[in-house]
Amino acid sequence: MANSRRKLIFNISIGFYCSAVIQICICSQFTSSSIDQFNKDRGAFPVAINGEIFPWHELRLPTMVIPLHYDLFVHPNLTSLDFVASEKIEVLVRDATQFIILHSKDLEIMNVTLQSEEDLRYRRPGRKLTVLSYPAHEQIALLIPEKLMADLRYSVTIDFQAKLADGFEGFYKSTYRTLGGETRTIAVTDFEPTQARMAFPCFDEPLFKANFSIKIRRESRHIALSNMPKVKTIELEGGLLEDHFETTVKMSTYLVAYIVCDFNSVSGTASSGVKVSIHAAPDKWSQTHYALEASLKLLDFYENYFDIHYPLAKLDLVAIPDFESGAMENWGLVTYRETSLLFDPKTSSTSDKLWVTRVIAHELAHQWFGNLVTMEWWNDIWLNEGFATYMELISVNVTYPELQFDDDFLDMCFEVIKRDSLNSSHPFSNQAETSTHIKEMFDAVSYKKGACILNMLKDFLSEEKFKKGIIRYLKKFSYRNAKNDDLWSSLSDDCLESDSTSGGFCYSDSKTASNTLTFLRENVEVKQMMATWTLQKGIPLVVVNREGRSLRLQQERFLNGVFKEDPEWGALQERYLWHIPVTYSTSSSNAIHRHILKSKTDTLDLPEKTSWVKFNVDSNGYYIVHYEGRGWDQLITQLNQNHTFLRPKDRISLIHDAFQLVSAGRLTLDKALDLTRYLQHETSIPALLKGLEYLELFYHITERRNVSDVTENLKHYLLQYFKPVIDMQSWCDEGSVWDRRLRSALLKLACYLNHAPCIQKATELFSQWMESSGKLNIPTDVLKIVYSVGAQTTAGWNYLLEQYELSLSGAEKNKILYALSTSKHQEKLMKLIELGMEGKVIKTQDLAPLLHAIARNPKGQQLAWNFVKENWIHLLKKFELGSFPIRMIISGTTSHFSSKDELQEVKLFFESLKAQGSHLEIFQIVLETISKNIKWLEKNLPILRNWLLISI
Ligand code: BES
Numbered sequence: 001m002a003n004s005r006r007k008l009i010f011n012i013s014i015g016f017y018c019s020a021v022i023q024i025c026i027c028s029q030f031t032s033s034s035i036d037q038f039n040k041d042r043g044a045f046p047v048a049i050n051g052e053i054f055p056w057h058e059l060r061l062p063t064m065v066i067p068l069h070y071d072l073f074v075h076p077n078l079t080s081l082d083f084v085a086s087e088k089i090e091v092l093v094r095d096a097t098q099f100i101i102l103h104s105k106d107l108e109i110m111n112v113t114l115q116s117e118e119d120l121r122y123r124r125p126g127r128k129l130t131v132l133s134y135p136a137h138e139q140i141a142l143l144i145p146e147k148l149m150a151d152l153r154y155s156v157t158i159d160f161q162a163k164l165a166d167g168f169e170g171f172y173k174s175t176y177r178t179l180g181g182e183t184r185t186i187a188v189t190d191f192e193p194t195q196a197r198m199a200f201p202c203f204d205e206p207l208f209k210a211n212f213s214i215k216i217r218r219e220s221r222h223i224a225l226s227n228m229p230k231v232k233t234i235e236l237e238g239g240l241l242e243d244h245f246e247t248t249v250k251m252s253t254y255l256v257a258y259i260v261c262d263f264n265s266v267s268g269t270a271s272s273g274v275k276v277s278i279h280a281a282p283d284k285w286s287q288t289h290y291a292l293e294a295s296l297k298l299l300d301f302y303e304n305y306f307d308i309h310y311p312l313a314k315l316d317l318v319a320i321p322d323f324e325s326g327a328m329e330n331w332g333l334v335t336y337r338e339t340s341l342l343f344d345p346k347t348s349s350t351s352d353k354l355w356v357t358r359v360i361a362h363e364l365a366h367q368w369f370g371n372l373v374t375m376e377w378w379n380d381i382w383l384n385e386g387f388a389t390y391m392e393l394i395s396v397n398v399t400y401p402e403l404q405f406d407d408d409f410l411d412m413c414f415e416v417i418k419r420d421s422l423n424s425s426h427p428f429s430n431q432a433e434t435s436t437h438i439k440e441m442f443d444a445v446s447y448k449k450g451a452c453i454l455n456m457l458k459d460f461l462s463e464e465k466f467k468k469g470i471i472r473y474l475k476k477f478s479y480r481n482a483k484n485d486d487l488w489s490s491l492s493d494d495c496l497e498s499d500s501t502s503g504g505f506c507y508s509d510s511k512t513a514s515n516t517l518t519f520l521r522e523n524v525e526v527k528q529m530m531a532t533w534t535l536q537k538g539i540p541l542v543v544v545n546r547e548g549r550s551l552r553l554q555q556e557r558f559l560n561g562v563f564k565e566d567p568e569w570g571a572l573q574e575r576y577l578w579h580i581p582v583t584y585s586t587s588s589s590n591a592i593h594r595h596i597l598k599s600k601t602d603t604l605d606l607p608e609k610t611s612w613v614k615f616n617v618d619s620n621g622y623y624i625v626h627y628e629g630r631g632w633d634q635l636i637t638q639l640n641q642n643h644t645f646l647r648p649k650d651r652i653s654l655i656h657d658a659f660q661l662v663s664a665g666r667l668t669l670d671k672a673l674d675l676t677r678y679l680q681h682e683t684s685i686p687a688l689l690k691g692l693e694y695l696e697l698f699y700h701i702t703e704r705r706n707v708s709d710v711t712e713n714l715k716h717y718l719l720q721y722f723k724p725v726i727d728m729q730s731w732c733d734e735g736s737v738w739d740r741r742l743r744s745a746l747l748k749l750a751c752y753l754n755h756a757p758c759i760q761k762a763t764e765l766f767s768q769w770m771e772s773s774g775k776l777n778i779p780t781d782v783l784k785i786v787y788s789v790g791a792q793t794t795a796g797w798n799y800l801l802e803q804y805e806l807s808l809s810g811a812e813k814n815k816i817l818y819a820l821s822t823s824k825h826q827e828k829l830m831k832l833i834e835l836g837m838e839g840k841v842i843k844t845q846d847l848a849p850l851l852h853a854i855a856r857n858p859k860g861q862q863l864a865w866n867f868v869k870e871n872w873i874h875l876l877k878k879f880e881l882g883s884f885p886i887r888m889i890i891s892g893t894t895s896h897f898s899s900k901d902e903l904q905e906v907k908l909f910f911e912s913l914k915a916q917g918s919h920l921e922i923f924q925i926v927l928e929t930i931s932k933n934i935k936w937l938e939k940n941l942p943i944l945r946n947w948l949l950i951s952i
């Protein structure tokens, strides 16, 4: 690849420099055949803004010049909202060339000069270079009058300036309101994946790692933060200050960060001596303490676990008032949305605490997975994101066992299964070249499936071996880039390979030669096995058929919404085959049996007679299981007789798989519903909540479609069936995390279903809260419920909106905004959307979740959808195509639709967008989801109706 690119460059450079004076230079340097080549290719080259030919036509940068070091100076002006900057990039020329291609977007470049090492040595001034710009590829070309020589170093100095960006990308402005009502501005960077180029011209690809020395000029009322500790501050004439930061370790451009703000902080020291600080707007300082405790614990955990020191002397975590995603792992300067970092004991719930802990755990894991070892290209972003998500599980389980994160992790795998069982899913390593495609790679498949597959592999290899493997991977590729295969090699005991490479880390040196074969086999096995999970999209279904002690296993591709009888089923199955590490347990013993299912079918013999078999023990495997014959009945009988014979996570997975199989037409809905009847005796809260989740889902589906008889009967069933446990709930914050989550879920359901005692208690608390002018502390577990009930009157709604504006707690604001979005009055919902579009009272960062929440409200679904259709252009001015908010707005306002008319309407809208040149992967996902919903209702509504009639 690199080679072919180099060849291409050679031809282009000829073409470019000869374009104006082609006759003169033809004969002097180049053969006529290369000129022919240029003349042939000429049309293929783009035209720069000034009309000249731009000498590079690929989206990826050439590799003949690579950056080694950036000296970056930035001076933002928070009054005029712009910045002036300059940089000196030291580059190494690998192949002689007459131009340098860099990324640059929306920057005004004033001056570019070049110095050779010799120029620098003799202090000769730089030679001015001509700059061409090709905005479609976000690239500039620096034209060198004389060739740059291979193996020599040069320095390129660039002076540039720009406005602080309006959105959430590059170097942008963010504002916050103080308690006194004053609005203040800060300047902050957010670069991943391709936005460093909006802040400074650079080689903006993850493979071009370099060192960065950063200087920031600021006013004395502000502070400046960057990746590294500050070395010194220089006072300038006129009172300005200039902070100089230490040179960074070798890193990719997307991890560079700097902030100019007036925030306050709390600090502590990790066991290794690293100084950890949490920064927030001054009035939010009191909400920073939990984050400090958590980040110190988690940093200690990771340094121990990976056996690799965090390489910087400090780590800053900053709560940014305007932030598009949840958080960003910039090396040494991690930035967060306020709700992902700040914890307010008065208004943050246990779920909020878990979220903050998870996000910190995730971003700190990136300091190793992502920052120290980076994927070669964005197509393998799952190596960053899947690992960081997997490490959340490992680290939070150890540092905060009381949060019982395990069951949430399981839920996360279930979430991505929904997506991955549609035909529109994609394999991990998708092709990604344009900025929009690259942004789309940050999706559930990379994050969640990545993490779930790693968890499965850990279960297969054993935790010990998996851990050794990832440590080997991190050590071997430190300050470098890696790809899938590098990971699989490290995860196998491939000492042979590492022995032969100097600096490899081999943990099995003492193993004898006779074991070598086993190592090799394991290595091949892991690679082959993982190829089936990473190169193929989708999730397998394991069909189990037991006859006596013989188990017949069969694998196929699990498809949600496509039935075996459908004509397309066969074609969608073709060529899919996984190496599935299956596990199972039986009624006869506690043993966990293991087997790798590598073929379409296989047969196993059970050691003893048994009344049931349960596959996928603890749900560690990424596959769905269907039991043919009497398999499901045998399990249901066990659940009814004594559910504790099955492990809690196995009960959860039975509920999950049963309802998934209903969507795939493999199990009837009444069978799955029958399975949930044992829930009345369920002792595990996560399992109980899983069953409840499906029943609630059916309630929402029928409510949206106005199927009032079924809705009424479901309501009746839910209230009758869960009454004993609802009535047991108190309105307080006591108990374990799951006790508290059960309380929130049940009371939310009860009030939603208008259960009188619930409404009464919530109304009472809401009135007391209003009377106390918002000072009364309502238990955080029920805060959202109380606000939602309060929001149903006009006075309550208006009061909540006032409090929304005043509140300094992001956790509380989210709860209020949700409550406001549950109003039954369309004009109130419209007002919220208008406020979200205006971006003052409701910040733009909260617009996507707001539209999503309104679309979930049966009275708001049409409103939100119409709004998106009519205001698409305005939305695209706020968020980039392919960005997380845009995808959330699309799926959040459409994927619940379940009628043919709605499907048609959505299809037409997507067609019109495609015609305008906007094409996103999410379109196909949404269309498939709606088709699946339609099919589900057609088939299952009558069954649900009948089942309810016999059940209540
Ligand atoms: N690296 C990402 C931030 C990011 C997201 C960059 C999308 C570019 C595009 C960061 O590590 C991340 O994954 N953040 C998550 C939070 C996490 C706990 C799942 C997010 O922003 O949602």
Ligand code: ZN
Pocket: 362, 366, 384, 385, 388
């Ligand atoms: Zn991440």
